[in-house]
Amino acid sequence: MSNSKSSITGHSSNRMWWKRITPSGIYEPILKEETLVMNFIMTTNSKLNELEFKSRAKKICPYVIIKFNYQEKDELDKLSSNSYFFYHQNIVLFGDMKTKKVIKN
Helix, strand or coil, X not given: CCCXXXXXXXXXXXXXXXXXXXXXXXXXXXEECCEEEEEEEEECCCCCCHHHHHHHXXXXXXXXXCCXXXXXXXXXXXXXXXXXXXXXXXXXXXXXXXXXXXXXX
């Protein structure tokens, strides 16, 4: 999403929007038969507009279902759990997580 130059009408490009909200976290692509699941767990100090986020995601990858949660403690705890990272090999780090996370083997 952060490298997409697409935008929604009347708003900045996804690339500029991503720079403005400066999120940090992980995403985990999971391929299940004919379905791609993208699990984002992220933090940001900017207020996110849920409709804008969904619109930006839908423009670059039309989705069937999207679940949007706010301050879900169980999900946020995964960001600090070394065991979660150890057992999920396809996780991609971004933002501060990319520079600060040390994965122990």
